[in-house]
Amino acid sequence: MEGDPTLRLRVFDLNCWAIRYLSKRRQERVQLIGDVLRREGFDLVLLQEVWSERDYSDLKAKLGGCYPFSHYFRSGVIGSGLCVFSRFPILDTLLYQYSLNGYPYMLQHGDWFCGKSVGLVPAWGGHGRFALPSCQLHAEYCREKDAYLPHRLVQAWELAQFIRHTSKAADVVLLGGDLNMHPEDVGIRLLRGWTGLRDAFAEATRFEGCEDGCTLVPKNCFTVKSELLPFPLGIRIDYILYKAVSSFTVKCEELKTTTGTAPGMDIPFSDHEAVMATLCIRRQGQAADATLGTSEPMLADVVTEARTEVGVGLRAAQRQRYSTGRMAVLALLLLLVQAAAALGALAGLAAGQPFPKLSFSLLAFLAIGVLLLATGLHLFHTIEVKMLQGTEEQMRMALRALQERP
C-alpha cells in the first residue's frame, strides 16, 4: 500500500451449505460458486460449510489461476467447513476450536460433530498485513427457547478474545462468517463491542441486495419457509466485519448481497445469501488508537447481559451433570445388587426360586449400558460446566477491567 496509497479490497463471504448427501443440488451449486468466483475475481473469499474436502479440492483446482493462495481448515469429525481463497500470499494459519459446541447426543443438530472453529489466515496484501478470521458459530434452532444460547455466547466471547489477542500483528482485521446471530443479539453486540470490529452493512456508503441486508430470505428456494415465518423479510446472520489496527483506515464503500438467486441464474449459491464488500483501505499518517467498539458503560452492560446468559447455561449444565451422575450411581448400585444376588445363587445361599437367567442377563446388560452412557454424559457435562465457569470468570475479569478504567 506504499506506492498507491489506497487499496480497494473486494471480499466475498458465503455459507455454502455443501453437506454431502444432504444439501440439495450441492455439486451444481459448488460448480456455480466456482464459476462466479473465477469470473468476478475478488481479492479474498471466505467460505463456510464446505464440508467435503473434495469440494474444496475442486474449487482449488478451478480457482488456482485467479486465487493462487488458499487454505482448508480441518477439525472435528466432519471438519470445520472453513476455507479461504486469496489473491494475496497466505503467510500462515491458526485454527482455534471453540471449547463448547453443542451436544454429541443431539445427532439431529450435528453441530458437535463439526468442530466449529475460527480459522485465522494472516495474508500480505500490498504493503499491509491482513488478519482474516473466518468462522461459523453454533446454529440457532429455536429462537424462542434457544438451548444453545450459552454455547453460542461462549463461542462469541472466545472469538472476540481470539481476535483481540491475534490481531495485533495485523494492519487490518477482516472477519467474515455465518455468526448465526441477528444484528441486535447480545452475542453480536459483545463481539463488536469487545473487539471494535465494525459491521460492513451498517457502515457501507452504498448498499444493494436484500432488504435490511438479510442473508437468509424466504425467496431463496432452499430456505425452510416455516422457520422464517416470524421474519417476513428474512434474517441477517452472515457478516463481514472489519477494523483497522495500526496506521490504516478502512471504509466500506459498497456492500452487496445476492437476492435469492445467484447473479444471472435461476438457482441460488446456497440457502444463505452471499455477502460482498468493497473496502477502501488507506494508510494514515498516525497510528490509530486501539479502541473498544462501544462506549465503556454500554459495553459493561453488554458483558453483564452475556454473563447472565452464560450463568443460566451454567446452572442448566450443573443440573445435567448432577442428574447424569446420579443415573450412573444408580446403574452401578443395580449392578452391585445383581452381582451380590448372582454370587449368592452360586454359593447356594439363595432361598426359593432364582431369577430367570434371561431376564437377569438382560437387566445386567441394560445396567452396564446405562452406566457407560451416564458416565460419558457426566464427563461431557463436567467439561461443559468447567468451560462455562471459565467464560463467566473471564467476563467477570473483563467487567472489573472496564469498571476500573479511568
Place this chain on the structure above:
Amino acid sequence: MEGDPTLRLRVFDLNCWAIRYLSKRRQERVQLIGDVLRREGFDLVLLQEVWSERDYSDLKAKLGGCYPFSHYFRSGVIGSGLCVFSRFPILDTLLYQYSLNGYPYMLQHGDWFCGKSVGLVPAWGGHGRFALPSCQLHAEYCREKDAYLPHRLVQAWELAQFIRHTSKAADVVLLGGDLNMHPEDVGIRLLRGWTGLRDAFAEATRFEGCEDGCTLVPKNCFTVKSELLPFPLGIRIDYILYKAVSSFTVKCEELKTTTGTAPGMDIPFSDHEAVMATLCIRRQGQAADATLGTSEPMLADVVTEARTEVGVGLRAAQRQRYSTGRMAVLALLLLLVQAAAALGALAGLAAGQPFPKLSFSLLAFLAIGVLLLATGLHLFHTIEVKMLQGTEEQMRMALRALQERP
C-alpha cells in the same frame, strides 16, 4: 520501565504434581509451596498440575497479599491444572486447548481427561506488557517407543503458532511450563526455532541447581527411580523460555533449580524441581526485529523432521480409524444376521432347533456394545487423522515459506 530503565523480574515455575487422592503428601506440599512463594516474593509464578480448584483457592487466599493478581485455567474433565500468580495486573486471559491430547481409553495415562492447554496471561509490568503463556504438553511414558510423540509434536507446533500469533501485542514473552521434552528433542527445537524463544538455562549468566539443569532427578524422593535409570543425572523437561518482541532486551541473569528438596526442608515441592529465573529487562532505543530462533536452513530441517514424525502418527491413526471402522461394520453385520434369524424364528421359518434364548441375547448385547465402542473410537480416530493432516499441511506451508524467503 520508563523511569527505571531496567526491570529485574523474578519468575518461578513448577509442576506441582497435586493430584487429589493420588499424589503423595499433596496438602503438605501445596502448603509448603504457598509458604515459600509468600516468603520469596517472586514477580510471576507459573504453576502446572494444580488439578484441584480447592488447592488453587487455598494458594490464592494465602498469596493474596504479595500476588494480588491470579488466574486459574479451567478445561477438560479434570481441568488444565494451570494457574498463574502475579505481582502485576493481569489484563486478560486466553486459553488454547490443544487439538490432540492422547486417547480417552488410555485411562492409566489420563492425559486426555486433563484438557491440556496453553493459558495466556497478558500482564502489565512497569511500563511494558508481558505475554505469559503457561503450559504442559502430553507426558512421555516410554522414550523408546513413544506412542504419543506425534500428539506432543502437534501440541508443540500449536503452542509455537499460538505464541507467534498472540505475542505481537507484548513487549516480552515468557513461557514457563513442563514441556515433557528433553532439550535436544525435535519438539523443543521446533518450538524454539519457530518462535525465537530462548532457553533461560542455556542463556543464564549464573546457574545454581541440579546438574545440567535437570528438573526430574533421582535424588527427589517422589520420582520413579526405574524411569530415570537411563539418565543417572535426571532429565530436564521444565523450562523457562523468553524473548523480547518490541524495543526491549531480555537477559537471564540467574537461573536456579531446587535440588531434590525444597530450600531448607526435607521434602521436595513436587516430583519435579522448581525452576527460578531472574531476568533483566531493559528498554532499547530501536525496535528489535522479529526473528526466528534458528537459522532458516536449520529450521527447515527441524520442521521437516517434525513433519516426518507427524506423518508417522498420521499413518498409525489412519490404520486405527480403518480397523475400528471395520470392527463397527462387522458388529453391525452380526446384529443384522441376528435380527434376520430372530425374524425368521418369529415367522416360523426356522428349520430345526432354534438358538437358546440366553446365548442369543448375550450375543446381541455384545454386538451392540462392540458397535457402539467401535463407532466411538472410529469417530475419535477420524478427528485424530484430521488434526494430524491439518498440522502436516501447516508444516508444509511453513516449509514453503522458509524456502521461498530470499
